[in-house]
Amino acid sequence: MLQVSGLFCERGDRQLLNGLGFTLEPGKLLHVRGANGAGKTSLLRIVAGLLLPTAGEVCWRGKPVKQQREEYHGELLYLGHLDGVKGDLSSIENLRIDNELLGANADEATLVAALEKIGLRGFEDIFAKQLSQGQHRRVGLCRLLMSQAKLWVLDEPFNALDVKAVKLLASLIEAHLERGGMTLLTTHQDVPLSGARVSEITLGQTGRR
Amino acid sequence: MNINWFKYASPASFYPLAGKMIPWFAIPAGILAFIGLVMGLFVLPPDFKQGESYRIIFIHVPAAWMSMVIYLAMAFWAIVGMVWNSRLSAMMAIALAPTGAMFCFLALWTGALWGKPTWGTYWVWDARLTTQLILLFMYLGYMALHAAIEDPRRAARASGLLAIVGAFNVPIIYFSVQWWNTLHQGASITPNKSEMAASMASVMLIMAVAAWLYAIAVALKRVRCEILDRERHASWVAELVTKTGQVHG
Amino acid sequence: MTVIFRTILVRELTLGLRRKADMLMTLFFCVIVASMFPLAVGPETELLRTMGPGIIWVAALLASLLSLERLFGGDYADGTLEQMVISSHPLAMIVFAKVVAHWLLAGLPLVLISPLLALQYGLDGDEGLILVATLLIGTPILSLLGAVGAALTLGLRGGGVLISLLVLPLFVPVLIFGSAAVDDAAAGLSIEGHFSLLGAMLIAALILTPWAIASALRISIE
Numbered sequence: 001m002l003q004v005s006g007l008f009c010e011r012g013d014r015q016l017l018n019g020l021g022f023t024l025e026p027g028k029l030l031h032v033r034g035a036n037g038a039g040k041t042s043l044l045r046i047v048a049g050l051l052l053p054t055a056g057e058v059c060w061r062g063k064p065v066k067q068q069r070e071e072y073h074g075e076l077l078y079l080g081h082l083d084g085v086k087g088d089l090s091s092i093e094n095l096r097i098d099n100e101l102l103g104a105n106a107d108e109a110t111l112v113a114a115l116e117k118i119g120l121r122g123f124e125d126i127f128a129k130q131l132s133q134g135q136h137r138r139v140g141l142c143r144l145l146m147s148q149a150k151l152w153v154l155d156e157p158f159n160a161l162d163v164k165a166v167k168l169l170a171s172l173i174e175a176h177l178e179r180g181g182m183t184l185l186t187t188h189q190d191v192p193l194s195g196a197r198v199s200e201i202t203l204g205q206t207g208r209r
Numbered sequence: 210m211n212i213n214w215f216k217y218a219s220p221a222s223f224y225p226l227a228g229k230m231i232p233w234f235a236i237p238a239g240i241l242a243f244i245g246l247v248m249g250l251f252v253l254p255p256d257f258k259q260g261e262s263y264r265i266i267f268i269h270v271p272a273a274w275m276s277m278v279i280y281l282a283m284a285f286w287a288i289v290g291m292v293w294n295s296r297l298s299a300m301m302a303i304a305l306a307p308t309g310a311m312f313c314f315l316a317l318w319t320g321a322l323w324g325k326p327t328w329g330t331y332w333v334w335d336a337r338l339t340t341q342l343i344l345l346f347m348y349l350g351y352m353a354l355h356a357a358i359e360d361p362r363r364a365a366r367a368s369g370l371l372a373i374v375g376a377f378n379v380p381i382i383y384f385s386v387q388w389w390n391t392l393h394q395g396a397s398i399t400p401n402k403s404e405m406a407a408s409m410a411s412v413m414l415i416m417a418v419a420a421w422l423y424a425i426a427v428a429l430k431r432v433r434c435e436i437l438d439r440e441r442h443a444s445w446v447a448e449l450v451t452k453t454g455q456v457h458g
Numbered sequence: 459m460t461v462i463f464r465t466i467l468v469r470e471l472t473l474g475l476r477r478k479a480d481m482l483m484t485l486f487f488c489v490i491v492a493s494m495f496p497l498a499v500g501p502e503t504e505l506l507r508t509m510g511p512g513i514i515w516v517a518a519l520l521a522s523l524l525s526l527e528r529l530f531g532g533d534y535a536d537g538t539l540e541q542m543v544i545s546s547h548p549l550a551m552i553v554f555a556k557v558v559a560h561w562l563l564a565g566l567p568l569v570l571i572s573p574l575l576a577l578q579y580g581l582d583g584d585e586g587l588i589l590v591a592t593l594l595i596g597t598p599i600l601s602l603l604g605a606v607g608a609a610l611t612l613g614l615r616g617g618g619v620l621i622s623l624l625v626l627p628l629f630v631p632v633l634i635f636g637s638a639a640v641d642d643a644a645a646g647l648s649i650e651g652h653f654s655l656l657g658a659m660l661i662a663a664l665i666l667t668p669w670a671i672a673s674a675l676r677i678s679i680e
């Protein structure tokens with residue numbers, strides 16, 4: 001279970017989060033809404049442990065993540081604006097390294113299967129820099145197929161994807177929730193998911209204090 | 210016991226405290242510096258070997274001491290800031306840097322002026338002067354890094370880490386330069402401590418205390434500016450401005 | 459832990475070898491800088507012999523600065539660094555692997571080319587060998603300390619110049635002992651002390667800097 005409490009965050013002169021708190025239960029998805037600049041990305045980066053909040057705490061399984069950074073990161077999967085895909089490495093080489101970084105312990109066959117499922121069959125040995133933007137992004141999304149993480153933190157995951165890929169991604173998220181996983185995501189598109197598991201929060205444009 | 214300390218660790222309550230403390234350091238600093246300078250420059254007799262030129266050590270030596278001490282103080286506050294995640298200590302580290310760099314420069318400058326009559330040249334690669342020069346580079350690097358980062362929190366944390374890494378290196382640098390110097394030049398001229406008269410030592414002490422007090426006063430003043438800048442959106446700053454009358458005109 | 463070290467090391471070496479031009483540029487820079495000095499100060503053999511070790515050391519130092527910006531810059535830009543920071547493995551181990559790879563690609567070639575530079579300065583026989591040995595111990599220290607500067611200046615405008623400002627003062631001890639060892643060997647003095655000190659600095663850097671680099675990256679990635 002993920003618990004976020006009393007989160008404050010300021011970037012430059014702007015106060016983004018003002019004592020934000022929420023709880024995310026297993027099998028649930030939280031859709032973070034808000035206008036541009038409302039602090040959606042900052043919130044996700046704080047939860048991922050990439051950004052230090054001005055005040056407040058993120059707890060995982062009832063313990064602050066600061067005190068269990070490596071254990072927490074072992075159960076976390078974060079996809080940001082950047083795909084995290086190395087252009088000078090081929091698709092499969094990228095996956096091998098992700099596999100290691102995620103601690104997913106997937107074998108080679110699983111990696112190839114992941115590429116096939118995401119629609120990149122035949123592109124295994126192509127340098128990622130030669131792929132189209134959508135394909136590039138899909139290489140990054142393969143992490144969702146490999147990882148055994150409990151918590152997915154996804155920042156605009158549907159960007160630059162075609163209709164088919166959006167469907168696939170939605171089904172992946174659904175299956176993840178089915179397994180008792182948790183998802184925290186931002187998207188300006190409607191989440192193509194069944195309503196029962198989905199809750200929403202909207203970050204207000206508070207601007208200056 | 211601890212509660213008091215943590216209360217003053219918040220910028221809002223430290224700001225007025227620092228304001229009250231400044232005169233307690235600034236005024237004695239001025240008085241002591243005046244006494245020290247009058248004693249050192251006019252009252253004490255000329256040195257029998259170096260003549261009048263030795264008098265510059267009353268500025269040079271305290272400045273050199275302070276430049277070292279302030280770097281270590283910066284690293285200390287940076288460590289406190291990192292361990293307890295306290296914004297005020299990070300601000301203290303930043304507020305100290307310009308004063309440290311100033312003392313460092315002063316030590317180099319007076320060292321060069323002393324070198325001309327003593328060694329016959331403005332610059333020699335003397336161990337202490339060289340260390341001082343490298344220390345100045347480290348101060349400049351610290352301030353350059355802080356200035357290059359826009360986000361104030363990242364700036365404070367990054368330059369704090371640099372100060373800590375630098376502080377680990379200062380003794381190594383000092384030792385290596387010392388060793389390099391003896392290797393290449395033989396021992397450089399060192400003021401012989403046993404020869405230093407008690408009157409000289411006491412003037413030096415007065416000047417050193419004055420430098421300490423000055424450094425603290427200036428750092429407090431600068432930390433107040435830093436607090437106002439960083440907390441400009443906080444409500445207590447707004448209250449302060451309306452209470453004291455238009456600070457910004 | 460060792461698996462992640464190996465994975466990252468192989469990744470970095472693969473990437474480095476796919477961009478050989480970067481590696482060769484650093485090497486040529488070192489050679490060119492070292493070749494400029496005789497043109498500037500004149501070709502007198504004795505003068506060059508005295509100045510040689512120092513000049514080669516300074517050239518190696520400047521060359522190793524050049525490649526530092528790339529150490530984390532590329533990974534920062536494409537988001538792979540983020541993934542490393544939030545992986546379940548110790549970040550210090552990951553950055554250590556990156557620095558080792560950086561040294562193999564940028565530092566080791568400098569060491570290997572240094573006998574050639576030594577010849578330019580008339581440092582033959584033992585002195586040339588000692589120069590190579592000091593560079594072999596010294597350049598990893600430069601890579602480790604330089605990585606701290608690279609991590610602190612990540613993503614900043616004018617990062618390259620700033621790195622030099624930050625790390626050059628820290629390189630002073632390595633420079634002093636590295637070049638002095640060659641001088642003293644030429645003068646027939648014992649050089650054991652130099653090597654023990656360089657070795658001690660290397661060990662201290664190996665133990666302490668990975669943590670500093672990791673903390674610096676966490677600060678900079680925000």
